Amino acid sequence: MTAVSNVLRYFSPRIAKALTEVRGNISEIRLRSGAPLSITLPDQYIYLTENGAYTTSADKALRITMEDIRHTFEAVCRYSVHSCQSQINNGFVTVAGGHRAGLCGTAVYSPSGNIENLKYINGINFRIAGEMRGAADEIARSVMKNGLKSVLIFGAPCSGKTTILRDLCRQVGDKYPVSLVDERFEIASVSGGNANNHVGANTDVFSGFSKTDGILTAIRVMSPRMIICDEIGSDSDISALRQAWISGVKIAATMHSGSVREIIDSSVYPLIACKAFDFVAITEDRQIKRIFKSEEIIMLKESGGE
Structure with missing residues (x-):
């Protein structure tokens, strides 16, 4: 089982289907509302079609919706946003396996000048972690x-x-x-x-x-x-x-x-x-x-x- 197989549950069904077809070693999965689904491979940054095929054309790629963003955000928070608030305030949520979902949205500041929330999430950069024995x-x-x-x-x-x-x-x-x-x-x-x-x-x-x-x-x-x-x-x-x-x-x-x-x-x-x-x-x-x-x-x- 690949690292990507372990994180498919965090994505909406149509995104998970496209990712299932990828055979390369994915290090990042980027979701941006209204933009094409993109992934980072060892040697390239590429878009994915609905069938998981690589394409350099944004017009042919699967387009991310706010519903896709909402699905992934709630899933990485284990459907309890409040329990992940401290991580959200730092701009990311880490899930089992060490994979990290970086969040992009609108910052809400407290009177003291600290970020106390991130709302209107419109982008998620899902970084795939992996153990590589011998890397060090x-x-x-x-x-x-x-x-x-x-x-x-x-x-x-x-x-x-x-x-x-x-x-x-x-x-x-x-x-x-x-x-x-x-x-x-x-x-x-x-x-x-x-x-x-x-x-x-x-x-x-x-x-x-x-x-x-x-x-x-x-x-x-x-x-x-x-x-x-x-x-x-x-x-x-x-x-x-x-x-x-x-x-x-x-x-x-x-x-x-x-x-x-x-x-x-x-x-x-x-x-x-x-x-x-x-x-x-x-x-x-x-x-x-x-x-x-x-x-x-x-x-x-x-x-x-x-």
Whole structure:
């Protein structure tokens, strides 16, 4: 059974029928009201007809209706929108298996300036998660050679960061005590208290915690050798990871970035400069493209190079 087979229940019957006919490895399914049904494959972005055939013509593709959007939105919320409100406020809902439905609509702000709801949902980007055993083999060798090391994994959206981090968690967690801060339920995909993905025999999973709360709680109560978290970047994330490093805990984390220069110019660079990360790895096409030692990044910073 493919990953797409596991998510067909979230779509209206006509969309599910079209997706059933696809034989490629789908990584994204995009629904936009009034627009053609589109999917992302490893080597192309393409539309689907009602019969699941590929087409580059928007006029020939299956058109998405607001009813299709409503069906999928209610299904991913398990027909209880209120229970998913905190995720909705962050712009996504994660379902069993770690698949994530990104939401587009109209934001409703509270008097304090925080988003308190998302209404008039008009677009959904359904990202298909998948376990790829061996995806982290190269970086795992570096991280676990001669003692445990820390690593920052970066890349553009959909470059495979989370897939690689999930497999790294499995490999490290099979050998060392690991605390996984799974804020968006994408890595371990915990449901009913049980992890649906393999994240390591010695891994403790903090699901739904903010990265800051999860990291600081893990340091206090679980004595991990490594803390693993996805998509860092905020000042509070950086502060919590610095506390982990000061406490002697190794770190494996990902962040969105398109180049080494962006990493050097980011708020994460001070953690590299103080050697909180031993390695920095860049991903592309769900693979590790290159692994840098932190010293190489520091030298690039000092030389002004790329």
